[in-house]
Amino acid sequence: VAADREHVGELEFVLTGDSAAALFTEAARLLAEEEAPDGLAGAPPEEPVEIDLAAPDLAALLVDWINELVYLTETTDRAYPQAEILSLTDGTIQARVTPVRATVRHAVKAATLHGVRVGEEGGRWIGRVVVDV
Amino acid sequence: MSRLERRGDVVWELPAATREDMRVPARVFGDEDIVAEIERGQSLEQLANVATLPGIVDAAIAMPDMHQGYGFPVGAVAAFDPGAGGVVSPGGVGYDINCGVRLLALDAALPPERVEPFVHELSRSVPVGTGRGSGLALTGATLDRVLAEGCPYVVSELGAGVPDDLAVIESGGRLPGADPAKVSTRARERGRDQLGSLGSGNHFLEVQRIDTVEDEPAASVYGLRRGETVVLVHSGSRGVGHQICTDYVRLMDRHLVEWGLRLPDRQLSCAPLDTPQAGDYLAAMAAAANFAWSNRQVMTHTIRTVARRLGAGDLRVVYDVAHNIVKWEEYGGRSLAVHRKGATRAFGPASADIPDRYRRVGQPVFVPGSMGTSSWVLAGNDASAERSFGSTCHGAGRALSRGEAKRRVQGAELRRELEARGITVRCPSNAGLAEEAPIAYKDADRVVRAVEDAGIARRVARLVPLGVLKG
Numbered sequence: 208v209a210a211d212r213e214h215v216g217e218l219e220f221v222l223t224g225d226s227a228a229a230l231f232t233e234a235a236r237l238l239a240e241e242e243a244p245d246g247l248a249g250a251p252p253e254e255p256v257e258i259d260l261a262a263p264d265l266a267a268l269l270v271d272w273i274n275e276l277v278y279l280t281e282t283t284d285r286a287y288p289q290a291e292i293l294s295l296t297d298g299t300i301q302a303r304v305t306p307v308r309a310t311v312r313h314a315v316k317a318a319t320l321h322g323v324r325v326g327e328e329g330g331r332w333i334g335r336v337v338v339d340v
Numbered sequence: 341m342s343r344l345e346r347r348g349d350v351v352w353e354l355p356a357a358t359r360e361d362m363r364v365p366a367r368v369f370g371d372e373d374i375v376a377e378i379e380r381g382q383s384l385e386q387l388a389n390v391a392t393l394p395g396i397v398d399a400a401i402a403m404p405d406m407h408q409g410y411g412f413p414v415g416a417v418a419a420f421d422p423g424a425g426g427v428v429s430p431g432g433v434g435y436d437i438n439c440g441v442r443l444l445a446l447d448a449a450l451p452p453e454r455v456e457p458f459v460h461e462l463s464r465s466v467p468v469g470t471g472r473g474s475g476l477a478l479t480g481a482t483l484d485r486v487l488a489e490g491c492p493y494v495v496s497e498l499g500a501g502v503p504d505d506l507a508v509i510e511s512g513g514r515l516p517g518a519d520p521a522k523v524s525t526r527a528r529e530r531g532r533d534q535l536g537s538l539g540s541g542n543h544f545l546e547v548q549r550i551d552t553v554e555d556e557p558a559a560s561v562y563g564l565r566r567g568e569t570v571v572l573v574h575s576g577s578r579g580v581g582h583q584i585c586t587d588y589v590r591l592m593d594r595h596l597v598e599w600g601l602r603l604p605d606r607q608l609s610c611a612p613l614d615t616p617q618a619g620d621y622l623a624a625m626a627a628a629a630n631f632a633w634s635n636r637q638v639m640t641h642t643i644r645t646v647a648r649r650l651g652a653g654d655l656r657v658v659y660d661v662a663h664n665i666v667k668w669e670e671y672g673g674r675s676l677a678v679h680r681k682g683a684t685r686a687f688g689p690a691s692a693d694i695p696d697r698y699r700r701v702g703q704p705v706f707v708p709g710s711m712g713t714s715s716w717v718l719a720g721n722d723a724s725a726e727r728s729f730g731s732t733c734h735g736a737g738r739a740l741s742r743g744e745a746k747r748r749v750q751g752a753e754l755r756r757e758l759e760a761r762g763i764t765v766r767c768p769s770n771a772g773l774a775e776e777a778p779i780a781y782k783d784a785d786r787v788v789r790a791v792e793d794a795g796i797a798r799r800v801a802r803l804v805p806l807g808v809l810k811g
Binding site: 214216271282 | 540585740
């Protein structure tokens with residue numbers, strides 16, 4: 208389950224899941240919903256795209272992941288709500304994301320490192336990322 | 341963490357001794373209500389974090405419109421000395437590099453019955469940014485020249501505007517040192533077809549009436565007369581700037597250990613000013629700044645074309661100011677890297693860096709209010725040089741999150757309310773409209789009174805909206 212939390216100037220994604228990988232898939236879904244507020248229902252999926260990233264730690268990797276999706280969203284004018292995580296370590300991710308055609312508003316400029324956190328709490332994985340809107 | 345100690349009527353400080361890692365105080369301009377609101381939020385802690393950065397000079401400074409940001413708060417000014425280990429921080433400029441405001445004057449009053457058609461035609465002609473291909477599509481070589489040369493190129497080679505426009509744009513619409521080679525392929529891809537587009541979020545275009553004049557001599561020098569019509573444009577560097585900031589925050593984050601930098605917030609990621617990485621960022625940032633000025637220049641051309649087509653007359657550029665930028669400026673005999681994150685340069689009459697035509701009264705500053713409320717034209721004061729590194733506020737400042745604004749305000753209802761007040765609204769999304777509702781912002785009138793009381797700018801004219809176009 209993912210939800211956005213209040214931030215006065217920007218938007219904070221608060222992600223929870225039963226694995227680290229779940230946080231990445233939820234981040235993709237939340238970003239797509241933010242970028243396509245009119246909804247994605249009925250939008251036909253297109254050819255999936257492979258993503259392969261490396262970062263010094265899991266928190267930076269989550270930021271890079273969202274930024275990769277922001278870049279793809281803006282340059283293809285598609286939303287990317289579905290992600291299949293093929294492999295994930297503390298510093299690398301390989302994934303396949305599926306674009307869908309939608310009216311995209313390009314509201315998210317970037318994900319930031321401000322207060323970014325990824326970790327396990329009480330048996331659940333939790334991630335927090337502030338995005339600039 | 342509290343708390344602020346009073347240093348003057350509208351000057352407050354968090355002493356450097358408040359935290360072990362603060363190198364200088366955190367200084368806030370604002371009246372008691374503004375400061376009380378700031379103390380309830382997260383922005384003061386963010387300002388104190390800025391005060392920990394190496395080579396910071398005098399104080400981390402906040403304007404009365406300060407609110408929570410990421411890394412730097414929005415509404416902050418900080419200057420860094422390269423001779424004292426100073427740094428440059430991409431997050432201290434933000435993702436929308438050279439987001440700024442330009443004011444155009446019609447030098448006449450648009451008759452009331454012509455406002456709605458004017459706003460409507462603007463909404464059809466000025467791309468707001470949703471979808472690809474919303475602006476001018478540039479070839480690689482043309483984009484390089486926009487990045488390197490900014491407005492002078494756009495005016496002389498692309499025919500967007502007239503040479504006189506350049507005299508009334510901050511830095512002439514071209515920041516020196518821009519190097520397109522330091523701009524990534526991704527940044528180019530994001531910006532390639534966005535020149536001349538407004539963008540979403542809080543970016544807007546407003547047709548306004550000059551409602552009151554507070555400083556007649558300054559208003560006269562700026563050519564602003566009560567009752568006449570102006571157009572305020574708020575936009576930035578679009579995807580180019582967003583990607584450049586992303587690229588360089590990431591790059592610097594990976595070098596922090598090598599440079600021996602420990603930061604209280606990773607988004608303060610920065611580089612010592614004497615490193616190649618700092619130079620590369622400044623060259624790329626200057627390129628994005630040039631793109632942003634060019635973006636507002638192309639929109640100016642579009643707005644003029646619409647005005648002429650409707651027989652409304654011609655529009656004169658009054659001035660164009662940046663409010664997310666780093667600039668090299670001289671203070672106390674030292675050249676400092678002045679970061680303005682949601683703050684506006686506000687040089688007074690003594691500055692040689694303002695247009696000759698404004699030297700008698702100081703540089704114009706524009707402070708947009710929230711949608712449907714008043715905006716302000718201010719004039720820079722010489723005192724700003726010693727009090728705020730030549731800076732003042734940039735807007736009303738957010739008070740509510742976007743989510744809270746949407747819970748409190750229905751976009752469709754707000755649209756009807758604004759139109760009932762005679763304000764034409766063109767915005768594709770009711771949700772987007774609600775996010776920018778007037779209650780989401782502080783009172784701009786109060787913010788500008790505070791900067792006037794602080795002596796860092798003075799009120800010249802108040803503008804009220806006639807029509808709003810939002811991305």
